[in-house]
Amino acid sequence: MSRVYPDDVAGPYEPPPRAFTDRDGREVEVRRFREADREALVEMYVAFDPEDRAQGIPPTGETNVRKWLDTIVTDAGTNVVAWHGDRVVGHATLVPDFDDGGGDDDAYELAIFVLHEYQEAGIGSRLIEGLLGAGREDGAERVWLTVERWNGAAVGLYEKVGFEPSDTGSFELEMSARLR
Numbered sequence: 001m002s003r004v005y006p007d008d009v010a011g012p013y014e015p016p017p018r019a020f021t022d023r024d025g026r027e028v029e030v031r032r033f034r035e036a037d038r039e040a041l042v043e044m045y046v047a048f049d050p051e052d053r054a055q056g057i058p059p060t061g062e063t064n065v066r067k068w069l070d071t072i073v074t075d076a077g078t079n080v081v082a083w084h085g086d087r088v089v090g091h092a093t094l095v096p097d098f099d100d101g102g103g104d105d106d107a108y109e110l111a112i113f114v115l116h117e118y119q120e121a122g123i124g125s126r127l128i129e130g131l132l133g134a135g136r137e138d139g140a141e142r143v144w145l146t147v148e149r150w151n152g153a154a155v156g157l158y159e160k161v162g163f164e165p166s167d168t169g170s171f172e173l174e175m176s177a178r179l180r
Contacts, residue, residue, distance in 0.1 A: 003107065003166060003176060005142045010162030010177040015133030016080055022121040026084050030130040033079035033091075040088040041073075041081060042066060049116040054148055055172070058113060077108065078135045082118075082127050090114040090123050092131040094140055106141035120153070128161045136179045144176040 017031040033041070045058045045065040053060075059068050072093050073079050082090030094108035110131070114124050135143065145163065147154045149171060163175040 003142075003144055003174070005144075005166065005176045005178050006164045008178065009180060011132065011136070011179065013129045013133035013136060013161075013179075015137050016130040018126065018130060020122075020126055022118070022123055024121045026118075026121070028089070028123055028126070029083045030080055030090075030126050031083070032134055033073060033081050037081055037088065038069070038073070040083075040086070041069065041091055044088040044091065044115060045069070045113070047115065048113065052113075052116050052119075054151070055146065057111065072111070078131060078138050078140065080127060080131045080134055082114070082123050084118065089118040090127045092127045094131060094135045094138075094143060097144070106139070108135060108140050108143050110143050110145040124157050125161060128157070132161070132177070132179060141180045142176065142178055144174060146172040146174050149173045 017029060019027065019029045022028050042062065042065055046062050048058055050060065059065055072095050076096045078094040080092050081088050090113065092112040094110055097107045097109050112124060112128055114127065132143065145158065147158065155173065158175050163177045166174050166176040
């Protein structure tokens with residue numbers, strides 16, 4: 001099955017770095033992931049609320065988190081992190097999808113995670129916009145994701161930043177966007 005992507009290019013997206021005040025008055029910075037950020041990112045995922053996990057990710061336990069990050073935080077993808085003070089509070093990633101059904105290597109799967117106490121404050125929108133801006137700079141053309149249908153807040157966020165539903169036939173909703 002081949003993925004369906006919109007004809008229109010989504011955006012514009014401002015690539016990181018960018019700083020802003022979230023809806024709760026916290027100063028947040030979104031920037032590209034640097035290897036020096038790895039330990040703070042591991043700490044974020046170890047602290048991640050199990051009820052906020054979706055589709056089996058992020059994994060639980062420090063060893064599993066480290067192994068998982070080794071597979072998604074690579075030079076082949078694009079990663080951005082949201083910082084509040086000296087703490088990573090959000091992470092978004094574009095993971096290359098070399099088997100996207102069309103045989104192309106310009107498609108990426110998007111995943112985003114924001115700590116529970118930082119959700120619904122505008123951080124997710126800024127994190128995704130920064131990720132898509134960085135992805136566009138890195139040459140990404142097409143992006144897709146899956147989201148649980150019942151997760152109205154996430155579906156609304158993805159639609160707000162330019163994703164369109166591309167599959168309506170299963171428990172999970174597939175959405176996609178074109179960056180070029």
